[in-house]
Amino acid sequence: MGLKFDEICIDARDATALGTWWAEVLGWPHGVDDDGDVRLHPPPGAGPDWIFIAVPDEKVVKNRIHLDFRPDDQQVEVDRLIAMGAKHVDIGQGEQSWVVLADPEGNEFCVLAPDD
Known part of the structure; x- marks a missing residue:
């Protein structure tokens, strides 16, 4: 059995704003999924997707x-x-x-x- 590093999940008070900020910082494309999470897509070979998940706490x-x-x-x-x-x-x-x-x-x- 092996593990594959698939994604980095980041809690955010405002997932849209923070995900968009990091997408601009890194120059990566991003989108919003059906749950409202923001997913950044790195270039091939640059690591896993980053997912920004809305949470209520600071x-x-x-x-x-x-x-x-x-x-x-x-x-x-x-x-x-x-x-x-x-x-x-x-x-x-x-x-x-x-x-x-x-x-x-x-x-x-x-x-x-x-x-x-």
Whole structure:
């Protein structure tokens, strides 16, 4: 018996707004299914679909899992994400080579330094 990593499910207070935000950030197509969930479709080989599911509660604590992204130019990407509505967050990381940001609903993610 084997497992296939099929999708990432993300709870969201406003699934449409957050799913659309991430679709724009990543440049991936997206759609809304019959349940009102927003599904992002990565390019072939770029990983599983992301599904944004509406939930009634707000995010209240630091994520127990987060996403890391490695851009070609870290500062350009951080500036772009901030302009799109991401915010810098301090989760106790101290001085590091990565930048911790949060999406519009407060979900933390990291923008890593480019590979050398």
